[in-house]
Amino acid sequence: MKIIRWNSLTVALAIMSLITLAFLVAGSAQTEVKYVDAASYYKDAKCLVCHGPKAEKKFDTTKTDEEMLEIVMKGKKAEKPPNMPSYEAKGLTPDQAKAMIEYMKSLK
Secondary structure (H helix, E strand, O other): OHHHHHHHHHHHHHHHHHHHHHHHHHHHHOOOOOOOOHHHHHHHOOHHHHHOOOOOOOOOOOOOHHHHHHHHHHOEOOOOOOOEOOOOOOOOOHHHHHHHHHHHHHHO
16 A cells, blocks of 8 residues: 555656646746847847858848838848847847947948
8 A cells, every 4th residue: 555655656746847847948948038238149149140240141231220220129021031030029128229230230
């Protein structure tokens, strides 16, 4: 009788541990990139992946600052993926977005 209880307790603890682990992993995957400065945000927010180390790709400097700000804040659907995500939804403020645009211009 005691063996059955120990087995049941062991199984229950294992299941609870797995559920707790699943919640911890899911929570860490949803964390947002925090804005520290434009240079570190450029790298940490994965801007570097699409735009390149010198902002040489998919960065149209012929657009006005207002147009670029709108794209950064609201996102833009590209002719082919990947699309530019909305960084307003990720917590970036307009002033921070302006700093990011200036930083990207300085890389060129």
